[in-house]
Amino acid sequence: MYRDAELSTRKIVLSLLRTRGPLSVGELAKELGITEMAVRRHLNTLDRDGFIESKLARQAMGRPLHMYSLTKEADDLFPKKYNALTLDLLEELVAEEGEGKLTRLFQRRKDKLSERYGSRMEGKSFPEKVAELARIQNDNGYMVSLEQGENGDYILNEHNCPISQVADQYQQACQCELALFQELLGTPVERTECLAKGGTKCVYQIRRAESV
Numbered sequence: 077m078y079r080d081a082e083l084s085t086r087k088i089v090l091s092l093l094r095t096r097g098p099l100s101v102g103e104l105a106k107e108l109g110i111t112e113m114a115v116r117r118h119l120n121t122l123d124r125d126g127f128i129e130s131k132l133a134r135q136a137m138g139r140p141l142h143m144y145s146l147t148k149e150a151d152d153l154f155p156k157k158y159n160a161l162t163l164d165l166l167e168e169l170v171a172e173e174g175e176g177k178l179t180r181l182f183q184r185r186k187d188k189l190s191e192r193y194g195s196r197m198e199g200k201s202f203p204e205k206v207a208e209l210a211r212i213q214n215d216n217g218y219m220v221s222l223e224q225g226e227n228g229d230y231i232l233n234e235h236n237c238p239i240s241q242v243a244d245q246y247q248q249a250c251q252c253e254l255a256l257f258q259e260l261l262g263t264p265v266e267r268t269e270c271l272a273k274g275g276t277k278c279v280y281q282i283r284r285a286e287s288v
Contacts, residue, residue, distance in 0.1 A: 085110070086118050090127065090146065090153060098131070098143035119144060127153065159241040166246060179248050186252040190259050197260055202284055205261050206230045218278075227284070232257075234271070234278040243272040257282070 085108065092107055093099060101119070105112045122128045127150040132140040170178050193212055197205050203224075210220045210232060219236040243249040250272055257265045257280060269279035 085114075086122060089115075089118055089122065090150060093128065093144060093146050094150075094154065098133070098145040100133075100141045100143055102141075104144070162242055163245060166242070178246065182246075182248040182252040186256045186259075189256055193260055197262075202228075202261075202263070203230075206232070206282055209257065209260060229284055230282040232280040232282060234280075237271045237278060240271055243270075247272075254280075 088108060089104060092104065099107075101112050101115050104119075105115045108115065119128060123130075127147055128144050129147050130142045130144050133143045134140050166178065169181070196208050196212070200208060206222065210222050213220045213232075213234060217236060217238040218234040221233045221235065223231040223233070225231070237243060239249055250267070250270060254265060254267055261282065263285040264283045266281045266283070267278065268281055269275035269277060271278050
């Protein structure tokens with residue numbers, strides 16, 4: 077219960093800094109109705125987590141005050157509507173240009189990602205390439221786990237899909253991800269389960285090509 081109250085207070089601190097701009101310890105204490113010592117404890121935690129920063133501000137009288145504000149990292153803590161905007165834009169694109177334009181758009185995205193990550197595969201063995209792909213996807217928020225079969229094949233599980241709302245509506249997103257995996261690994265890859273099609277996760281069967 078105490079921990080829940082601590083988290084709730086920190087959320088209020090973040091909201092105040094978001095809506096009111098830079099605030100001092102004294103101003104926060106007054107808004108929250110708690111002591112300055114308690115405010116400093118919450119600020120120390122938020123600073124440790126990288127969500128706030130402070131700058132000295134000169135006053136007309138007295139010593140300069142530390143004024144606290146949010147960092148760029150804190151921006152992700154607040155609600156976003158990126159998926160809704162993306163879906164609206166893609167819907168307009170299809171209405172104006174047709175499905176073919178959308179398919180080419182996803183193809184270009186796949187080519188861009190392949191160019192970005194291709195160098196990370198150079199000189200690596202097949203197992204190293206699969207492990208590197210897992211790291212890439214984890215870095216992008218897909219929550220990957222790997223399983224290795226007795227025949228040297230791999231199963232790559234994605235337990236989260238950051239673009240799930242787009243993939244639910246546009247199958248080109250999933251098709252391009254599959255093509256990207258095959259291009260980066262240089263070996264056959266098959267999707268056997270898909271979050272966008274009602275699965276509990278996205279599952280990729282990665283087969284070791286004879287030439288790999």
